[in-house]
Amino acid sequence: MTTPGAPLDLGPLGFERGAHLLVDRALRGVSVGGRVEVTGGDPALGVHLRAWARHRGHRFAVVADRSATFALERGPAELQRWQGAERAGAPGPDGIVDRPPARWGLAARGALIEPGGPDTGFDIDRREVVWADLAPRLYAHAAAAQWDPATAVDWAATPAEPVPADVEAAVVQVMTYLVENEQAALVVPAALLARVHPHFREVQQLLAVQAADEARHVEVFSRRAMLHGGPMGTSSAGGRSSLATLLAEPDFSLASFLLSVLGEGSFLALLGFLEQHAPDPVTARIAHLARVDEARHVAFGVAHLEHQSALDPSLRGGLRTAIERRHDALVDTAGLNADVLDALVLLAAGSWSPEAIARGYDRVQELHRAMDDGRRQRLARLGFPPDEAAELSALHTRNFM
The missing domain is CATH 1.10.620.20 (Ribonucleotide Reductase, subunit A)
Known part of the structure; x- marks a missing residue:
């Protein structure tokens, strides 16, 4: 198993088959600004990794002196996704709030709720x-x-x-x-x-x-x-x-x-x-x-x-x-x-x-x-x-x- 924060070798695994899960796990093991080097044999790895990093707010670079090796620097943007997030009470009956907001919608009680999303029309809400x-x-x-x-x-x-x-x-x-x-x-x-x-x-x-x-x-x-x-x-x-x-x-x-x-x-x-x-x-x-x-x-x-x-x-x-x-x-x-x-x-x-x-x-x-x-x-x-x-x-x- 890959240790979070260590160099990550994906082998032949590509992003179309779940490589992003391993990359994301590796990045969670370093602080903002920390670096993870990713190596793999999938021919499209560099293209997919660059696009994924841009979408998630990480910095991407090709390691020039090493074949099929790419450097990722953890950025703050992924943390910003959850800024303003709130817990929908707590899971058990003791965690019930008096009036849950409409924005919580169908989220499970106790879930961390990402800001945004539609309000729902549950009118029996007290x-x-x-x-x-x-x-x-x-x-x-x-x-x-x-x-x-x-x-x-x-x-x-x-x-x-x-x-x-x-x-x-x-x-x-x-x-x-x-x-x-x-x-x-x-x-x-x-x-x-x-x-x-x-x-x-x-x-x-x-x-x-x-x-x-x-x-x-x-x-x-x-x-x-x-x-x-x-x-x-x-x-x-x-x-x-x-x-x-x-x-x-x-x-x-x-x-x-x-x-x-x-x-x-x-x-x-x-x-x-x-x-x-x-x-x-x-x-x-x-x-x-x-x-x-x-x-x-x-x-x-x-x-x-x-x-x-x-x-x-x-x-x-x-x-x-x-x-x-x-x-x-x-x-x-x-x-x-x-x-x-x-x-x-x-x-x-x-x-x-x-x-x-x-x-x-x-x-x-x-x-x-x-x-x-x-x-x-x-x-x-x-x-x-x-x-x-x-x-x-x-x-x-x-x-x-």
């Missing part, structure tokens, strides 16, 4: 808006917890007793509804991801995994709906209107609040309900797997907003306004698809007897109460007093998400 200390741990957990629909679910599993056709239709209707809602839950983090400054890479990674989770949920719910060849269920105008308000929210914190804290938080109870009352093992399994994923999404949403509200106590006013604004926008819609409500009652009932239907109806009412209780608990964690948390929970969309 730590207090996007960061949560839990984000790195949640991402590590999420990455380790990814599952493959082809292997995590036994799609050939059969129930102990055949599922009646009308109960199967109820499952299909609920799956159709879940697909619709999970597609909204996919689009929202994907849209936010594209706006987050890459300096907050753990948040980007977490949003990317969240979108991947939702894409997987769409897949398994669609596959379960079509498992026995029946047609998909219905999609209500009120349900789509409710989800449209999520897509229309541009603020990162408010979108996270409405989707993850309230919507997906309510879905935790719904997925638990489906796992408990599923008439077949496939439905129970996919409800369980999706619930584990959704719990992570809710945890990030709550952690993010807890972090932000600690910095800005006025945030709660904005959260309240977001709930009220969404409620006012949906006040004239029908809310939850009636076909979905009926399907949930039938699944909880398990049969068509009047006593079973009454029992199923009561269990769906218990589901509503469980959703409300979970929302109130999460709102309390964000600093809302109990009476206000109860009031705001009651204003949440009847579509659940």
Whole structure:
């Protein structure tokens, strides 16, 4: 190996095959004004070396009394290239700055950034808006917890007793509804991801995994709906209107609040309900797997907003306004698809007897109460007093998400 600063013999190696790497390494071993003699057998070495030296700001000379030998004197110009350079924070989470400049762009956190280059359009660029200390741990957990629909679910599993056709239709209707809602839950983090400054890479990674989770949920719910060849269920105008308000929210914190804290938080109870009352093992399994994923999404949403509200106590006013604004926008819609409500009652009932239907109806009412209780608990964690948390929970969309 060549010792930096020593005479450099390139042998037959030319610049078109990487000789510049050895020359550059040799020059780094001497101070400005220091000299390195380069020898080589490539016929074009002198031409290429002269051009390279001029471009990098070094002095070039031919050694007159020696064949194919050239002298390089390290110049200051290459050092000037990095004058004014800055570090983009430090690599780990402790090195995050409050507001990374747009000029840092896609550079890795901790990289030495050469001056110049374009500004980028990442508009979610403030730590207090996007960061949560839990984000790195949640991402590590999420990455380790990814599952493959082809292997995590036994799609050939059969129930102990055949599922009646009308109960199967109820499952299909609920799956159709879940697909619709999970597609909204996919689009929202994907849209936010594209706006987050890459300096907050753990948040980007977490949003990317969240979108991947939702894409997987769409897949398994669609596959379960079509498992026995029946047609998909219905999609209500009120349900789509409710989800449209999520897509229309541009603020990162408010979108996270409405989707993850309230919507997906309510879905935790719904997925638990489906796992408990599923008439077949496939439905129970996919409800369980999706619930584990959704719990992570809710945890990030709550952690993010807890972090932000600690910095800005006025945030709660904005959260309240977001709930009220969404409620006012949906006040004239029908809310939850009636076909979905009926399907949930039938699944909880398990049969068509009047006593079973009454029992199923009561269990769906218990589901509503469980959703409300979970929302109130999460709102309390964000600093809302109990009476206000109860009031705001009651204003949440009847579509659940």
